[in-house]
Amino acid sequence: MNRYPLWKYLIIAASLVFGLLYTLPNFFGESPAIQVSPLRAGTTLDTDLLKRVEQLLGKHHIAFNGSLLEPGGIKIRFADTDTQMKARDFLEAEIGKDFIIALNLLPNSPQWMSRLGALPMYLGLDLRGGVHFMLQVDMVGALSKSLDRYSADIRNSLRELRIPSAGVEREGSSLLIKFRDAIAREKAMVELAKNFTDLELREVDHASGLGLLAIIKPEAHTRMQRFALQQNITTLRNRVNELGVAEPIIQQVGADRVIVQLPGVQDTAKAKDILGRTATLEIRMVDDESNLEAAVMSGQPPAGTELFTERGGDPLLVKKQVLLTGDRITDAQPGFDQDNQPAVHVTLDNNGARIFKDLTRNNVGKRMAILLVEKNQNEVVTAPVIREEIGGGRVQISGRMSSLEARDVALLLRAGALAAPMEIIEERTVGPSLGAENITRGFNSTLYGFIAVALFIMIYYRAFGVISVTALSVNLLLLIGLLSILQATLTLPGMAAIALTVGMAIDANVLINERIRDEIRNGAPPQAAIYAGYDRAIGTILDSNITTLIAGIALFSFGSGPVKGFAVVLCLGILTSVFSSVMVSRGMVNLFYGNRKLDKVPIGSIWKPIRKQR
Amino acid sequence: MEFFRFERDIPFMRWGKFSLILSLVISILSVYFIASKGLNFGVDFTGGTVMEVSYDKAVDLAQIRQVLAEQGITDATVQNFGTSREVLIRLPVKHEFSGGDLSEVVINALKQNDTTVKMQRVEFVGPQVGQELLENGALALLFVSLGIVAYLAVRFEWKFGVAGITANLHDVLVILGCFAFFQWEFSLTVLAAVLAVLGYSVNESVVIFDRIRENFRKLRKADLTRVIDNAITMTMSRTVITHGSTQIVVISMLLLGGEVLYYFALALTIGILFGIYSSLMVASPILILLGVKREDLIKQERKQQEEAVP
Numbered sequence: 020m021n022r023y024p025l026w027k028y029l030i031i032a033a034s035l036v037f038g039l040l041y042t043l044p045n046f047f048g049e050s051p052a053i054q055v056s057p058l059r060a061g062t063t064l065d066t067d068l069l070k071r072v073e074q075l076l077g078k079h080h081i082a083f084n085g086s087l088l089e090p091g092g093i094k095i096r097f098a099d100t101d102t103q104m105k106a107r108d109f110l111e112a113e114i115g116k117d118f119i120i121a122l123n124l125l126p127n128s129p130q131w132m133s134r135l136g137a138l139p140m141y142l143g144l145d146l147r148g149g150v151h152f153m154l155q156v157d158m159v160g161a162l163s164k165s166l167d168r169y170s171a172d173i174r175n176s177l178r179e180l181r182i183p184s185a186g187v188e189r190e191g192s193s194l195l196i197k198f199r200d201a202i203a204r205e206k207a208m209v210e211l212a213k214n215f216t217d218l219e220l221r222e223v224d225h226a227s228g229l230g231l232l233a234i235i236k237p238e239a240h241t242r243m244q245r246f247a248l249q250q251n252i253t254t255l256r257n258r259v260n261e262l263g264v265a266e267p268i269i270q271q272v273g274a275d276r277v278i279v280q281l282p283g284v285q286d287t288a289k290a291k292d293i294l295g296r297t298a299t300l301e302i303r304m305v306d307d308e309s310n311l312e313a314a315v316m317s318g319q320p321p322a323g324t325e326l327f328t329e330r331g332g333d334p335l336l337v338k339k340q341v342l343l344t345g346d347r348i349t350d351a352q353p354g355f356d357q358d359n360q361p362a363v364h365v366t367l368d369n370n371g372a373r374i375f376k377d378l379t380r381n382n383v384g385k386r387m388a389i390l391l392v393e394k395n396q397n398e399v400v401t402a403p404v405i406r407e408e409i410g411g412g413r414v415q416i417s418g419r420m421s422s423l424e425a426r427d428v429a430l431l432l433r434a435g436a437l438a439a440p441m442e443i444i445e446e447r448t449v450g451p452s453l454g455a456e457n458i459t460r461g462f463n464s465t466l467y468g469f470i471a472v473a474l475f476i477m478i479y480y481r482a483f484g485v486i487s488v489t490a491l492s493v494n495l496l497l498l499i500g501l502l503s504i505l506q507a508t509l510t511l512p513g514m515a516a517i518a519l520t521v522g523m524a525i526d527a528n529v530l531i532n533e534r535i536r537d538e539i540r541n542g543a544p545p546q547a548a549i550y551a552g553y554d555r556a557i558g559t560i561l562d563s564n565i566t567t568l569i570a571g572i573a574l575f576s577f578g579s580g581p582v583k584g585f586a587v588v589l590c591l592g593i594l595t596s597v598f599s600s601v602m603v604s605r606g607m608v609n610l611f612y613g614n615r616k617l618d619k620v621p622i623g624s625i626w627k628p629i630r631k632q633r
Numbered sequence: 634m635e636f637f638r639f640e641r642d643i644p645f646m647r648w649g650k651f652s653l654i655l656s657l658v659i660s661i662l663s664v665y666f667i668a669s670k671g672l673n674f675g676v677d678f679t680g681g682t683v684m685e686v687s688y689d690k691a692v693d694l695a696q697i698r699q700v701l702a703e704q705g706i707t708d709a710t711v712q713n714f715g716t717s718r719e720v721l722i723r724l725p726v727k728h729e730f731s732g733g734d735l736s737e738v739v740i741n742a743l744k745q746n747d748t749t750v751k752m753q754r755v756e757f758v759g760p761q762v763g764q765e766l767l768e769n770g771a772l773a774l775l776f777v778s779l780g781i782v783a784y785l786a787v788r789f790e791w792k793f794g795v796a797g798i799t800a801n802l803h804d805v806l807v808i809l810g811c812f813a814f815f816q817w818e819f820s821l822t823v824l825a826a827v828l829a830v831l832g833y834s835v836n837e838s839v840v841i842f843d844r845i846r847e848n849f850r851k852l853r854k855a856d857l858t859r860v861i862d863n864a865i866t867m868t869m870s871r872t873v874i875t876h877g878s879t880q881i882v883v884i885s886m887l888l889l890g891g892e893v894l895y896y897f898a899l900a901l902t903i904g905i906l907f908g909i910y911s912s913l914m915v916a917s918p919i920l921i922l923l924g925v926k927r928e929d930l931i932k933q934e935r936k937q938q939e940e941a942v943p
Contacts, residue, residue: 145893153762287755288737444759446736453685453753460891467889468882475878512822515886515894519901522882523833526875530840533871536635559843562788563836569780570832574825577773579766582825589829626635 021613041500044128044139051103052125056092123265143510148451149282154441156275161247161439194233247439300345305386306336327399337388347371351432353425361425362417372412380408461514482621487528490604497595510584520592527600531556545617637870642862649918663810675820680760682724689749691717792923797838800916804907826900834908
């Protein structure tokens with residue numbers, strides 16, 4: 020009656036082995052490590068690099084406990100954080116130009132375990148410390164930016180086509196191109212429609228004459244938004260790489276939001292600074308005709324110009340009109356110029372190269388200003404005299420900078436500008452010490468809760484209580500194993516859910532044990548009482564767990580962040596607890612008591628009413 | 634060992650009218666507190682910034698307020714939590730500081746005042762995000778309620794669904810009422826606890842309903858009140874042991890879980906205690922009120938022959 024076929028025992032045994040194997044890595048702890056990964060695609064990761072890194076560490080007498088080559092990068096393990104920091108500084112100085120040197124933690128579990136995919140649970144930011152940002156892309160800003168670009172492009176092509184116009188103006192979310200006569204407008208209409216397929220052109224008459232209204236087509240608008248978001252994500256990724264974070268998460272949420280998670284980052288101010296940075300380049304012409312001295316004296320530059328001071332040099336007047344912007348840059352590398360001075364070599368895309376060629380041809384003998392725009396602060400890096408036409412789209416910026424500065428400028432230019440402004444709309448930062456404290460809190464809550472429940476149940480139900488508690492331990496083992504294998508993110512609310520699972524999972528065993536006691540009370544023989552107890556309890560167990568599962572699923576689908584972490588563990592905990600309380604505890608009962616004659620069910624003393632109920 | 638030794642069924646339903654009136658009063662009071670005092674929504678829902686900073690030694694809160702006031706921040710709530718070295722600063726949404734800049738301003742000002750200050754935790758939530766989180770929370774509550782009613786209606790009968798969910802929403806109302814009355818902070822984790830309670834305390838009703846169904850079969854001659862009284866009495870022991878076990882763990886969380894889990898555990902505690910009460914004294918009297926009959930379930934029995942007990 021109370022016997023299981025072999026295959027059921029095998030399933031239980033297999034699940035136990037599985038649970039043990041995947042739970043174990045969590046107990047080995049982690050050791051400090053450094054991760055070396057290429058800064059740019061194209062740099063190869065191979066054993067040569069591994070050897071080089073090892074040699075570099077040997078050269079500086081830094082002991083390490085092992086190194087391995089993985090697709091994501093080279094990982095080197097250290098005994099303590101001091102050595103890790105030292106090694107980082109040396110490696111940063113030696114190969115930091117081409118590689119990202121990031122601090123990381125590596126699980127200490129044996130290699131064969133990792134190879135089986137048995138890894139420790141992935142800890143959320145509230146447990147390991149770090150920063151979580153949610154950024155919202157300002158789509159209105161993106162539109163405004165692209166309108167500015169269109170207006171410059173339209174002006175340029177009208178000039179190239181020699182169509183006289185009276186200027187291009189922003190009007191709300193559209194552009195107004197003004198003309199003096201109808202012929203010019205007609206010609207412009209035809210030519211612009213050919214060149215700017217994303218714009219819808221309409222003839223209008225404005226107050227002072229004829230005009231063309233250019234509106235961005237809706238489909239072009241949505242494409243632009245998608246592109247802006249993509250561009251921003253790429254830019255963020257480049258910048259995060261500069262921060263040297265081991266496992267950053269950058270992902271799109273909804274139509275206009277981006278989540279950035281930087282585990283282990285402690286300097287949140289720097290992180291915010293780098294994420295929000297907008298470094299780009301502008302090329303404008305220097306105005307040498309106006310009276311510079313008067314402008315410096317009065318502080319009032321003539322109309323259409325701005326007053327700047329060249330880096331480490333003299334003041335100069337720069338025209339407001341931007342001829343070329345940083346979004347035409349395809350690459351920027353630090354290097355040296357002919358005089359062996361630090362310089363940044365910039366490569367422009369086709370369009371940029373053409374613009375640059377035209378502008379240098381038309382302005383031979385004049386000075387152009389190269390401005391670095393960072394956080395809306397403009398600085399003239401250099402203002403060289405144009406000697407000849409420069410083709411090929413290669414620009415060299417050199418001007419009183421150190422090689423370190425050249426490197427920074429190159430990095431920022433390469434990392435690119437954001438296509439649209441972004442705003443941080445959610446931030447969650449947890450310091451590393453609080454993270455460790457949270458782990459202790461969560462762990463202790465679970466541990467002491469478990470011990471108290473286990474003691475109580477064992478005293479109350481005796482041998483069957485021991486079986487219930489064993490089933491509860493198996494439940495915990497399976498739950499942690501499952502969480503580890505799924506690499507679900509464990510958060511503090513998730514740990515609360517583990518604790519809660521302990522408290523709730525015992526319900527199933529209590530139901531079973533109470534039913535068995537009922538049956539005995541009603542006079543059933545021991546084996547029949549066990550059988551009926553399990554049999555009748557199962558329906559109730561399923562019912563009550565399914566309702567909790569409904570709540571868990573709702574939490575998962577509507578919840579966000581911490582709530583989701585709670586919901587995942589809750590749902591998995593329900594699944595494992597049904598399995599362990601029904602199958603595992605039954606298996607144990609069958610194994611110990613199924614094959615022999617029982618005089619009495621060892622489930623604690625049972626009180627029987629003197630008078631029968633019915 | 635056995636805690637409960639009942640010679641005969643406890644006449645729970647004799648007090649049914651009384652308990653229903655009591656629950657009605659409690660519910661009205663809860664609604665009154667929620668309406669008049671309102672919930673003390675945490676930064677998750679209102680938007681704003683919460684910062685947790687720690688010092689090497691005990692720190693004077695007035696001094697911190699002073700430092701903040703110098704930065705033009707006068708509407709901050711500054712309080713100790715845990716020890717006198719740890720300080721929690723709450724700041725409402727400020728429009729002059731964009732995004733996460735506010736926390737930087739505060740920490741820099743505090744550092745100038747005392748260099749030992751350490752930033753432990755920052756939470757900034759923009760107002761638009763807070764609104765969304767609140768809406769999603771309400772949606773989740775609705776979804777869970779409907780899901781449970783539907784499940785109980787299929788598994789038992791619609792009257793059971795209605796009785797079960799009324800009892801459970803009563804629990805939720807009481808939790809919210811307590812949070813409003815004591816002005817405890819209602820955060821995202823507390824919402825998670827409320828929804829977990831909704832799923833968890835319906836267990837209790839399910840266990841009793843299961844017994845009622847069984848008793849309809851077993852005690853053929855008994856009337857409805859006796860069937861219910863017997864069902865509750867028979868499951869009493871399980872009820873107390875199960876909820877006791879859960880409560881042990883929740884107490885462990887309450888004591889050891891730190892301030893993030895404190896209100897979470899508190900909500901669960903109220904939920905568990907009222908969950909027991911409402912399953913016994915709210916759900917079952919409602920069943921009587923709705924006039925549940927043996928035929929309601931026996932009809933279903935025929936469809937589910939495999940459920941028949943040998």
